[in-house]
Amino acid sequence: MKKLAIIGFGGAGYCAAAAARECDPDAHIDVYTDTDIGPYNPMLTTYYVKGAIDYDALFPFGSLEEIQKKLKLQVYRDTPVTGLIPAEKAVCLADGTKRAYDSILVSTGASAFVPKIPGWDLPGVFKMRTAADAVHLKKMLEEGKIRSGLVVGASWVGIKVLEDLVERGIDCTLIDGADWSFSIAVFRETADRIQRDLEKKGIKLAFGQMLSHIEQEPDGRLTAVMKNGNRFTADTVAICIGIRPNVGFLKDSGIAMNRGVLVDEHMRTSAEGIYAAGDCCEAYDIQSGEQKNIGVWLNARKQGAVAGANMVGVKREFGGNALLNLAHYLDYDFISIGDVTSCREEDEVYEYEDERYYFRAVRGGGRIKCINMIGTADSNGIVKSIFIKSFENSAAELDVSAVCYLRANGFPESFIEFIGGKIVDRA
Ligand SMILES: Cc1cc2nc3c(=O)[nH]c(=O)nc-3n(C[C@H](O)[C@H](O)[C@H](O)COP(=O)(O)OP(=O)(O)OC[C@H]3O[C@@H](n4cnc5c(N)ncnc54)[C@H](O)[C@@H]3O)c2cc1C
Structure with missing residues (x-):
């Protein structure tokens, strides 16, 4: 055996x-x-x-x-x-x-990566990865004493933690060492739109701020001190800077x-x-x-x-990963498909924006390299699958039903074409 x-x-x-x-x-x-x-x-x-x-x-x-x-x-x-x-x-x-x-x-x-900086273990500093982390945060929030929060790390986890705080009416500041949110996963232009939309929801943003350490104030509140000397004070600090x-x-x-x-x-x-x-x-x-x-x-x-x-000796293969990051928070969603860092200046860029949608996609070397979309939750699967297919066959096209679905959802035809959809006659 x-x-x-x-x-x-x-x-x-x-x-x-x-x-x-x-x-x-x-x-x-x-x-x-x-x-x-x-x-x-x-x-x-x-x-x-x-x-x-x-x-x-x-x-x-x-x-x-x-x-x-x-x-x-x-x-x-x-x-x-x-x-x-x-x-x-x-x-x-x-x-x-x-x-x-x-x-x-x-x-x-x-x-969850929590650097051992002074203050990392003060009461009120927390992270989010395990079931125990979730039980701890829920209990802390249910005690009703938290009125303000700092979320350090505009990341996929940070944004979800931010949602947990904001939905309870907690005044929040989102802080990151990078110059824009989700910096390794989305284009700067996409981040600009995401950030404008976060600010419309009353969230304060502070980018380009590297955390130095955390201090406890005499009243028990916590101050996150930045390497540039800036100080942000709140009742609680979430550290969401990666895994x-x-x-x-x-x-x-x-x-x-x-x-x-x-x-x-x-x-x-x-x-x-x-x-x-x-x-x-x-x-x-x-x-x-x-x-x-x-x-x-x-x-x-x-x-x-x-x-x-x-x-146990039964041969199976894993077909491969593709970078894919999806965030759904505060009635808002965006997705990044592909590797934003693979894009080069000479690549072809597509951009479209309206009240409902934002699209930015880059094509180079005969295939799509990266796609960012905001507000497209219902259609993400179709776009993701054409991206994956394009690695099996760089001339892969969206099928007619996919094109019709995207059109019916109000996707601009120029974007459908950009990602490999032949525009079928409406008649
Ligand atoms: C807040 C949050 C949001 C996320 N959002 C998304 C999302 O939107 N979409 C998505 O696809 N993914 C998301 N993820 C990531 C996703 O949850 C993980 O990719 C996935 O759960 C990884 O599974 P795993 O089995 O590899 O690891 P884990 O679930 O981490 O399991 C590993 C287990 O190993 C145990 N272990 C560790 N070391 C040892 C040891 N030495 N000996 C014995 N046991 C050990 C750990 O305690 C743990 O129980 C999110 C994660 C978090 C925390």
């Missing part, structure tokens, strides 16, 4: 266990998790904080007990893995013991890593019998052809499922 092990039980770990069990009803599967709760979806945490969903809804696959029974797993709760010895096929646990495996998956995800893959425990393993664990299309690492999936890994990116860490829920699930099948 094959002995599998899974380190970390989030979306990637769960999907690996489910795929392995489906492909091999007899395999023995050990799961090591550093929590005592089941796999949850971190992207739902802010929805729980704002009361849009119950706590149980964070757990899309059921409770740990239900999963353990359904998938016949041996789950080691509150058991952080501290090391991996590929040559011995052994996993090291925090209590100093070692356990054997035949093949193993690293699916330890990522953690770090949880791979520190692999440092002596010899496994090839960049920021995350490097994997091939089968989710294999450089060490035999060791796989990785989800936010802790860097998988093939279809746009750059390189391995990249693209931390999104669907990737984690797909990669986990591919790894789980391969771990």
Whole structure:
């Protein structure tokens, strides 16, 4: 009987266990998790904080007990893995013991990055990644003492945390070290529109402000002090400045890593019998052809499922990531498809703006490089799929039904054409 092990039980770990069990009803599967709760979806945490969903809804696959029974797993709760010895096929646990495996998956995800600057651990300073973070923030907000907040990091997580605060009537300032919001994912022009719309909602913005440290005022409030000397004071400070893959425990393993664990299309690492999936890994990116860490829920699930099948000898491949960032907050939405940093001055730029929509797209080297869209939530899937298809076939076109759908949704014809839609006759 094959002995599998899974380190970390989030979306990637769960999907690996489910795929392995489906492909091999007899395999023995050990799961090591550093929590005592089941796999949850971190992207739902802010929805729980704002009361849009119950706590149980964070757990899309059921409770740990239900999963353990359904998938016949041996789950080691509150058991952080501290090391991996590929040559011995052994996993090291925090209590100093070692356990054997035949093949193993690293699916330890990522953690919110909080730099250890003075004041990072003051009461009222918080981050958002885990179910525990969400419970903590919800409790803090329900106590009703927070009237003002600073969100440091105009990021995909920061904007959702901002929404949690603003929807409770909390006066908020959004701060970032970059010169514009979402600076690594959207064009400056898109950010300008996003920022104008945020200001219309009463949110104060402060960009180009690098956080130095946090001080507590005599009245208990917190002051975020910037490297340029600017000071912002509020009742609470959220630090949302990015994530770090949880791979520190692999440092002596010899496994090839960049920021995350490097994997091939089968989710294999450089060490035999060791796989990785989800936010802790860097998988093939279809746009750059390189391995990249693209931390999104669907990737984690797909990669986990591919790894789980391969771990029991059923060959499956992960088709690749594409950079995709989607934000929905305060009745507003925007999406960035593709890599904004791949765009060059000589590329062809498309821009369109009206009250409802904003589009900016760039084409170069015969294909679309990046698309930013505001207000298009209902149509994002179509645009995303033509972008992905264009990497299989640079002449890929939108089909007639897609063109009609976008037209019916009020997309400008010039944009439809720009992204590969032949304009069909209206008659
Ligand atoms: C606020 C927020 C908003 C988001 N919004 C979106 C979105 O809109 N769209 C989207 O696609 N994605 C979004 N994401 C990202 C998405 O949630 C992640 O990409 C995805 O959940 C990653 O799954 P994972 O299984 O790789 O990692 P995780 O869910 O992080 O699971 C990893 C597990 O491993 C455990 N672990 C870590 N180290 C060890 C160890 N040494 N030993 C044992 N266990 C360990 C962790 O505790 C954790 O339970 C968002 C995330 C957040 C926090």
